Amino acid sequence: MGLFNSLKNKFSKTTTELSNSFEKIFVHKKLNDEMLQELEDTLIQADIGINNAIEIVEQLRAEKFAKDVTIEEVKEFLSQKLIEKLDGFEQTIDFNSQNPFVLLMIGVNGAGKTTTIGKLSQKLKNEGKKVLLIAADTFRAGAVEQLNVWAERTSTDIFKPENEKADPSATIYKGLEFARESDYDVIIIDTAGRLQNRQDLMAQLDKMLKTIKKQIPEAPHSSMLIIDSTVGQNGLMQAELFKKSAEISHLSITKLDSSAKAGCLIGIVDEYKIPVSYIGVGESIEDLKDFNAKNFVNSLLDNVKE
Amino acid sequence: MFEQLSGKLSAVFDKLSAKGLLTETDINNCLREIRIALLQADVALPVIKEFLEKVKEKALQESVLKAIKPSEQVIKVVHDSLVETLGQGEELDLTCQPPAVILMAGLQGSGKTSTTAKIAKVLKEKRNKKVLLVSLDIYRPAAQEQLQTLANSIDVGFYGLTNGEDPRKTAKKAMEMAKKQAYDIVMLDTAGRLEIDDNLMTELKDVKEIANPIETLLVVDSLTGQVAAKVAQSFKDSIGLTGLVLTRIDGDGRAGAVLSVKGITQVPVKYLTTGETVDAIQEFDPSRIANRILQMGDIVELVEKAQAAFENEDAEEMMKSMSKGRFTLVDLKKQLEMVGKMGSMSSLMKMMPGMGKLASKIDPAKMDDKVIKHQIAIINSMTLKERLNPDIIKAKRKIRIAKGSGLTVNDVNKLLKSHKQMSVMMKKFKGGMPGLGGLGGKMTKSQQNQMMNQMKNFKI
Secondary structure: OHHHHHHHHHHHHHHHHHHHHHHHHOOEEEOOHHHHHHHHHHHHHOOOOHHHHHHHHHHHHHHHOOOEEEHHHHHHHHHHHHHHHHOOOEOOOOOOOOOOEEEEEEEOOOOOHHHHHHHHHHHHHHOOOOEEEEEEOOOOOOHHHHHHHHHHHOOOEEEOOOOOOOOHHHHHHHHHHHHHHOOOOEEEEEEOOOOOOOHHHHHHHHHHHHHHHHHOOOOOOEEEEEEEOOEOOHHHHHHHHHHHHHOOOEEEEEOOOOOOOOOHHHHHHHHHOOOEEEEEOOOOOOOEEEOOHHHHHHHHHOOOOO | OHHHHHHHHHHHHHHHHOOOOOOHHHHHHHHHHHHHHHHHOOOOHHHHHHHHHHHHHHHOOHHHHOOOOHHHHHHHHHHHHHHHHHOOOOOOOOOOOOOEEEEEEEOOOOOHHHHHHHHHHHHHHHOOOOEEEEEEOOOOOOHHHHHHHHHHHHOOEEEOOOOOOOHHHHHHHHHHHHHHOOOOEEEEEEOOOOOOOHHHHHHHHHHHHHHOOOEEEEEEEOOEOOHHHHHHHHHHHHHOOOEEEEEOOOOOOOOHHHHHHHHHHOOOEEEEEOOOOOOOEEOOOHHHHHHHHOOOOOHHHHHHHHHHHHOOHHHHHHHHHHHOOOOOHHHHHHHHHHHHHHOOHHHHHHHOOOOHHHHHHOOOOOOOOHHHHHHHHHHHOOOHHHHHOHHHOOHHHHHHHHHHHOOOHHHHHHHHHHHHHHHHHHHHHOOOOOHHHHOOOOOOHHHHHHHHHHHHOOOO
């Protein structure tokens, strides 16, 4: 319950708003077209996507139309339908499954890759793991510095590129070579943000993957896609194209403390079957939580009655 | 989407053409389809509602009702209303006692720091201003280093190395420094913040009061979903905005967020940013974003890309040989290389009007540019004599070429066949063939402008 409450507090500002709109729809009356329309609107505004919203509302219509309903019943119904779609896809990474475990972080620009690495390093350190960060974002100004600050904050080792214009693949190659000489448990590789439709950048990613395999054939043991909560339907495109080219094995959602609901996650999991591992809920080092489908859906729908 | 929408609208109108009269229900059915289309493009619901009112009013006008193809008329109404709501782009207004201050604000990761440097470069190079970049981001690690590196790379001033100091103080000092050193422009890059974070929003308000900016720009990721409208509204309410900058326009999002933020704030879009490099910034053209939202293709972008790829001597040389009606495999190779430079086939197809849907049907993996690379490999495996005179390529030569390129004789045949078809076409076009049509050819500036204007006025 502790985690749930802290999450709920984080979300309360925005959930109050969403649930208020739910409360407005239903007092205790027969489910009618107008109510269903408002319900659909509410789901849409959580970025669930028009098709998913229609589908869920139609299911509700089929079961409850013209029947007496309460807000609790409706929410319970929606919650079940949404959790169903996420069922079996809560999955943190088992860093014990390989040694060393190589994790590659991928995502569009500004999604929160570096911050997530910082938080994850702390978490792994708390679990007694020896971690190496490889700073392979050699493109964006200040990116290596940013990761370096996180490395210092968490007292984690970091492998930096030789110079400013170093090739990311070369940096990864040397970083993994360096890692072999010490006994690291987990190696996290930070990459530059890239838009999934940019072929040149995707080719660069492909090269990085090949480079990793040259050093450790079965690595990366996980490629994690970072998705920004505020993204709309483009989140699906990100999942589709990154999955295709980088065999994404896990997802993490950042900035869930924002007003956005990350409803696109429902469609992503439903369509691309990628498990969700962590959520970012703030800028401090401890603001990384395991993904929990029920809490996620609750925060999407729950009303805070206090 | 455009095809889907126009298809659905046609269906609605087909049903009613028998009746000959448009009813309220018919119009509502149309509006429902438009609503879905806009939602799929991530336009925020409150903005859609208002937008549909506008469309409804216009759609009920006689010209639409009496049109031979009312569905096309409705789409035109939608497109025109989009352009109207998006408004015209505006230049930064810097007319004030210098230094003119520009305050940059937005959520985390929206692209403020990169955008700050991009705008600074425009102001320095196009408007001859002496620019000072100031970092007020004391929260994100290395944010200051990022801005400083960018400032150095474009050779403008930088201030902000006061570690951990309250941004209000830094802003004050920066203003003093700017006055002393006679800067024309001060750009304040602030930390990313959530619009619901009261402390940070108060900080921003205070900074604004201290620096008294002439422009307060909200930087918004064009990939943002429904929340875009709410975020923009909150920023406008708490600090007041004079303009918008939409980032990541080079993504494959539908950019509905542009309509959301513009619709809700009613402040003009000042710039769009289109890539990681410091030059990747553009002025705003509402028609292009309207096309994007409706997935009508972005023909202007296509033409620009084509021009960028073709503006070299190769193209000129190729044009010369083609204008003689001669199109050899040497020319074809150059052409393939140029197409390769323009970007992926699927991204190109999405830009073509009416091709969006088709592009989505084609497996991007199969559409990838291997095809082009393979064709280039085949030509590379030919002798110059063969390239200039493909007719001499018979069975033995084909086998050799196939081996050399690592492909099959069948692939070689395919290439030769399509080359033949193309060269027949080239002969037909012999003479004038500006731009895209022939995938090659250098246009004069006035031809280019003429063509760009035609493209910009492109209507369905």
